[in-house]
Amino acid sequence: QSALTQPASVSGSPGQSITISCTGTSSDVGGYNSVSWYQQHPGKAPKLLIYDVNKWPSGVSNRFSGSKSGNTASLSISGLQAEDEADYYCSSYTTNNIWVFGGGTRVTVL
Amino acid sequence: QVQLVESGGGVVQPGGSLRLSCAASGFTFDNYGMHWVRQAPGKGLEWVAFMRYDGSRGFYADSVRGRFTISRDNAKNTLSLQMDSLRPVDSAIYYCARNYHYAFEEWGQGTTVTVSS
Numbered sequence: 001q002s003a004l005t006q007p008a009s010v011s012g013s014p015g016q017s018i019t020i021s022c023t024g025t026s027s028d029v030g031g032y033n034s035v036s037w038y039q040q041h042p043g044k045a046p047k048l049l050i051y052d053v054n055k056w057p058s059g060v061s062n063r064f065s066g067s068k069s070g071n072t073a074s075l076s077i078s079g080l081q082a083e084d085e086a087d088y089y090c091s092s093y094t095t096n097n098i099w100v101f102g103g104g105t106r107v108t109v110l
Numbered sequence: 111q112v113q114l115v116e117s118g119g120g121v122v123q124p125g126g127s128l129r130l131s132c133a134a135s136g137f138t139f140d141n142y143g144m145h146w147v148r149q150a151p152g153k154g155l156e157w158v159a160f161m162r163y164d165g166s167r168g169f170y171a172d173s174v175r176g177r178f179t180i181s182r183d184n185a186k187n188t189l190s191l192q193m194d195s196l197r198p199v200d201s202a203i204y205y206c207a208r209n210y211h212y213a214f215e216e217w218g219q220g221t222t223v224t225v226s227s
Contacts, residue, residue, distance in 0.1 A: 036214065091213070101156060
């Protein structure tokens with residue numbers, strides 16, 4: 001149950017687009033279309049942004065989008081806004097009803 | 111609206127036990143699998159355990175298997191986590207979360223567990 005690999009930090013200016021990667025293996029990210037992404041502001045519970053690689057829950061902005069290629073999933077944020085400054089986590093279902101998270105990425109809006 | 115409210119956190123000595131609860135409301139509880147996820151101070155999210163919608167079977171992270179037991183009471187809309195043989199590394203905020211398409215769709219506000227002598 002190794003954690004998925006995310007960059008520790010990503011930054012961008014308001015209005016720009018950024019992408020966060022999430023690398024796993026063929027037993028998790030590469031083996032299932034069950035990758036999800038979460039946003040967490042300090043002191044708050046995480047919030048679901050994307051599920052099933054690229055689907056939006058109700059109420060989530062389409063500025064957030066997900067994709068996957070092989071063992072790597074990605075979250076893109078377009079039109080970066082100050083309120084997007086937060087920690088972001090990916091997660092994947094793996095074999096035998098086990099789930100794994102990435103280590104998290106701190107997004108800074110410059 | 112969906113509400114998940116955790117309780118039962120506190121300070122416990124190493125080797126001790128604690129039982130967490132998650133009270134669910136605003137949705138049909140027994141239609142959904144449920145998770146426990148934890149976050150150590152200043153650290154990332156860690157999946158802990160999952161219980162199927164019908165309470166038939168629980169699944170665990172390697173780090174807690176054999177020490178933690180997840181259960182649910184669908185009549186009372188409650189999810190529980192019995193934590194035994196606690197270690198300092200188990201200190202964290204514990205969240206319950208509703209499962210949807212293998213994602214953690216809805217989250218509670220969390221309850222804090224501190225394992226310290």
